[in-house]
Every structure is written in C-alpha cells, then in structure tokens.
Amino acid sequence: xxxxxxRSRLASHIQSNSYLWVCFAMIVGVMGTALASPxxxxxxxxxxxxxxxxxxxxxxxMASALCSLLFLGRLSDQRGYMVVLRxxxxxxxxxxxxxxxxxxxxxxxxxxxVIGLASSLIVTSASIGLTKLNRSGDxxxxxxxxxxxxxxxxxxxxxxxxxxxxxxxxxxRTSYIPSVIMGIMAIYTLFLVxxxxxxxxxxxxxxxxxxxxxxxxGAKRPVFLTGAxxxxxxxxMFSLYASLAPSFMSTMVPWHGPAVSGLSIGVILFLSAGTxxxxxRWSTKFNVLLGLVFxxxxxxxxxxxxxxxxPWLFISCVLFTALGHGMCxxxxxxxxxxxxxxxxxAATTSSYLIIGYLGAIAPIxxxxxxxxxxxxxxxxxxxxxxxSVVCILLLALSLFKVQLPR
Numbered sequence: 001x002x003x004x005x006x007r008s009r010l011a012s013h014i015q016s017n018s019y020l021w022v023c024f025a026m027i028v029g030v031m032g033t034a035l036a037s038p039x040x041x042x043x044x045x046x047x048x049x050x051x052x053x054x055x056x057x058x059x060x061x062m063a064s065a066l067c068s069l070l071f072l073g074r075l076s077d078q079r080g081y082m083v084v085l086r087x088x089x090x091x092x093x094x095x096x097x098x099x100x101x102x103x104x105x106x107x108x109x110x111x112x113x114v115i116g117l118a119s120s121l122i123v124t125s126a127s128i129g130l131t132k133l134n135r136s137g138d139x140x141x142x143x144x145x146x147x148x149x150x151x152x153x154x155x156x157x158x159x160x161x162x163x164x165x166x167x168x169x170x171x172x173r174t175s176y177i178p179s180v181i182m183g184i185m186a187i188y189t190l191f192l193v194x195x196x197x198x199x200x201x202x203x204x205x206x207x208x209x210x211x212x213x214x215x216x217x218g219a220k221r222p223v224f225l226t227g228a229x230x231x232x233x234x235x236x237m238f239s240l241y242a243s244l245a246p247s248f249m250s251t252m253v254p255w256h257g258p259a260v261s262g263l264s265i266g267v268i269l270f271l272s273a274g275t276x277x278x279x280x281r282w283s284t285k286f287n288v289l290l291g292l293v294f295x296x297x298x299x300x301x302x303x304x305x306x307x308x309x310x311p312w313l314f315i316s317c318v319l320f321t322a323l324g325h326g327m328c329x330x331x332x333x334x335x336x337x338x339x340x341x342x343x344x345x346a347a348t349t350s351s352y353l354i355i356g357y358l359g360a361i362a363p364i365x366x367x368x369x370x371x372x373x374x375x376x377x378x379x380x381x382x383x384x385x386x387x388s389v390v391c392i393l394l395l396a397l398s399l400f401k402v403q404l405p406r
Contacts, residue, residue: 018193019133022085022126023149025186029089029122030153031160032096032179033061033115034242038162038262041246042171047105051247051376055368057112058243059361064116066357069350072121081128086190088121093183100176123150151273155266158242162262171258213354214347220339222402227335228352229394230288230328232359233295236387237321239360241265244367248376253311268322275326284334285404289395291327294320296391299384306377332356338405363387 036043040054076084095114102108127146160178165171216224246261253260279287298320305313332352340348363383370379398404 019130021186021189021193022129022133023145025085025089025190026122026126026130026146026149027153027156028179028182028186029085029092029126030119030150031157032092032176032183033065033119033157034154034265035096035157035161035176035179036099036112037158037242037265038246038258039165039172039175040243041261042165042258043105043108044247046172049105051244051371051379052368053105054247055243055364055371057109058239059365059368060109061112061116062239062357062360064113065120066354066361068117068120069124069353069357072117075121076125076128081125081132082190082193084121084125085129086187088118088125089183089187089190092118092122093180093187096176096179096183100173100180102172147276148273151269151276155269155273158262159266160262162258162260162265165262166257166259175258213351214344215351216339216341216344216348219403222397223335223404224339224348224352225355226288226394226397226402226404227332227339228355229390230291230332230335231352231356233292233387233391233394234325234328234332235356235359236363237295237298238268238325239364240367240383241268241318241321243364244371244376244380247371248306248380249314251377252305252309252314255311264318267318268325271319271322272326272329275323276330279327280330283406284331284338285398285406287327287331287334288398288404291324291331292391292395292398294324294327296388296395298324299388299391303381303384306380335405 036057040057043049043057044051044054092115095111095118098111098114099108102111126149130146130149157179161175164175164178168174215221242265245264246258249261249264250256298317301313301320302317305317336349336352363386367379367383370382
C-alpha cells in the first residue's frame with residue numbers, strides 16, 4: 001500500500017514538471033555521446049590501435065548522427081516528440097551499455113554508430129518538446145535553453161567519464177556506469193510524462209527518408225555559405241579536441257590522463273555556451289569576425305606549442321577555441337535566421353548543419369591519416385595551418401566581399 005502511494009506521488013510530481021524532466025532527458029541523452037573522448041588513448045593502448053583508427057571512431061559517430069539528422073529528422077513531426085525521445089533514450093542507453101562491455105575495436109565501433117543515430121533523434125525531439133512545453137510561449141528562450149542544455153550535456157560526459165577513468169581500476173567499464181543509470185532513470189520518468197499524439201495534417205507528406213535541403217538564392221547565397229563555413233570551422237576545431245586532444249596533449253602539458261583531457265573538452269563546451277549567452281545580442285558581423293580571429297589565434301598558438309610545450313600556451317589555445325566556437329556558432333545561426341524564408345527555414349537549417357557536420361568529419365579524417373604517415377606533430381601543424389587559411393579567407397570575404405547582417 002505504501003509503495004503504491006509513493007509511486008502515485010512520484011508519477012504526479014513528474015507529470016506536473018514535464019518541462020524539467022524533458023530537460024533532464026536531453027542532458028542525459030547527449031551526455032553519453034562524448035563520454036568516450038577522454039578514453040580514446042586507453043582504447044588505443046588496450047587494442048593497439050593507430051591514430052587513424054581512433055579518428056575513425058569519432059568520424060563514424062558523427063557520420064551516423066548526420067545520417068540520422070538527414071533521414072530521420074522529421075520523425076518527431078510525424079510520430080510525436082515524446083515517442084521519438086523515449087525511443088532515442090532507449091537506443092542511446094543501449095549503445096552506452098554496449099560501449100561498456102565492448103570486447104574489441106569493431107564492437108566498440110558498432111556502439112558508436114548506435115549512439116550517433118540516437119543522438120540526433122534525442123536532440124531534435126527534445127528541442128521540439130521544450131518548445132511545446134514552454135508555458136511562456138517565448139520561442140527564443142526555448143531555443144536558448146536547448147543550446148545551453150546541449151552544451152552542458154555534451155561537456156558533462158567527457159568531464160565525468162574522464163574523472164572516473166583517471167582513478168578507476170577498470171576505466172573502460174566503470175566510466176559508463178553513471179550514464180547508464182541516469183539513462184534508465186530518464187526512460188522511466190518519460191514514460192510517466194503525458195503524451196499527446198500530433199494532430200493529423202492535411203499537408204502532403206514527404207517520404208520519411210527524403211532529406212529536406214535548401215540553399216538560399218541570389219545575393220543571400222554567399223551570406224549563407226559564409227555562415228555555414230563558420231559552423232564548419234567550429235565543428236572542425238571541436239572535433240580536434242574531442243577526438244585527438246588526449247593524444248597531442250601529452251607533449252604539451254605536465255598533467256596527463258583522462259581527467260585532464262576530459263576537462264579540456266568540457267571547458268570548451270561550457271565556455272562556448274557562456275559566450276553564446278553573452279554575445280547573442282551583439283552584431284552578427286562582429287561575432288563572426290571576432291570568432292574567426294579567435295580561431296586563427298588559437299590555431300597559431302597550437303602550432304607554436306608543438307615546439308614550446310607550454311601548459312600556459314595550451315590553456316590559451318583552449319580559451320581561444322572556446323570563444324571562437326561560441327561566437328562562430330551564434331553568428332552562423334544568426335545568419336541562417338536572417339536569410340531563411342519561413343517556408344524554407346527548416347530545409348535551410350538542415351543545409352547549414354550538414355556543412356557543419358562535414359567540418360567534424362573530413363578534416364579530422366585527413367588528420368588521422370597524416371598522423372599515421374608522418375606523426376602527430378606534422379598532422380597537427382597541417383590541420384591547424386589548413387583551418388587557419390579557411391578562417392583568414394572567411395575573414396577577407398566577410399570584410400570586403402560579402403555583406404553580412406549587422
């Protein structure tokens with residue numbers, strides 16, 4: 001009798017705080033995606049992997065997330081956000097559990113594919129849910145909340161995983177336990193949150209698997225592409241730290257281990273979120289220009305630090321990367337909102353995200369190949385030099401050629 005009363009009160013509490021539990025589900029869902037980043041050197045030692053194999057683990061996850069975004073992005077509109085969010089959490093918790101028991105490279109690779117597919121489902125469905133459950137009706141506030149939760153969840157994963165791995169006897173197993181436990185909690189609570197199926201629509205339905213893409217026309221196209229390639233640089237810079245920071249940090253700082261690399265990854269995301277909050281009312285053009293300057297400076301310092309091996313230089317690199325990441329992302333999305341017409345907003349946003357995701361895939365894949373052929377230092381210098389050239393070209397275009405919104 002007492003147990004049933006507790007269950008009844010718990011269910012009532014969850015149902016009356018649906019917004020908070022969807023927030024919790026979003027954090028837990030994305031927490032498991034980047035949790036493995038500080039563990040990559042441990043996998044590399046345990047399974048005798050090359051640097052290229054490590055970058056493939058990250059690239060496969062990003063490619064899987066991109067495919068899910070492209071081909072399953074409208075699932076929430078057709079089935080309802082809560083159904084998709086529950087399913088995404090079940091899939092990602094299964095993927096994280098599979099990561100914990102992975103017995104070799106290919107089994108772990110499969111778990112990354114599963115996690116990538118589920119992550120996009122969780123991000124899209126939870127974002128829609130927060131918009132629908134936001135009682136104030138402030139869509140800008142809902143969008144800002146989603147961005148903050150994403151940054152916090154993505155950053156929390158590597159920080160927590162790195163701290164556990166640093167002092168655990170079985171780091172490749174125990175690091176995933178909190179994510180699995182919290183995932184089960186989130187799944188349980190979401191099945192107590194009331195769900196209203198989407199109303200039937202008279203509009204013609206596109207096939208679920210057909211991606212909806214659009215490039216603005218005329219004078220808006222170069223403006224859009226400038227914003228999209230700002231996202232490309234932001235995704236590329238973060239992927240460098242998320243996939244290979246543990247490998248190149250060992251020669252730059254006196255502190256080593258998963259906790260250090262996990263903290264550096266988390267700091268980039270936490271500071272990026274704070275930067276976006278502080279600069280969201282600034283001029284779009286100013287955000288883009290300053291973000292590209294920060295990225296160029298961060299890359300230059302990282303190249304210099306391959307020779308100096310200074311912890312203070314490395315900390316400066318992380319700070320510049322975080323500031324550039326935040327300002328380029330807020331500037332890029334502001335450009336999309338400026339150039340996208342209402343009927344093409346979703347398709348334009350999808351095109352923007354595809355270019356951004358490609359920034360997380362192509363450059364880091366090339367760096368992994370160069371690291372295997374010529375060593376980590378040569379690969380890092382090539383990566384940073386190439387990305388600096390892209391940033392300088394975008395700076396020149398933004399200053400002298402393309403009329404960015406102010």
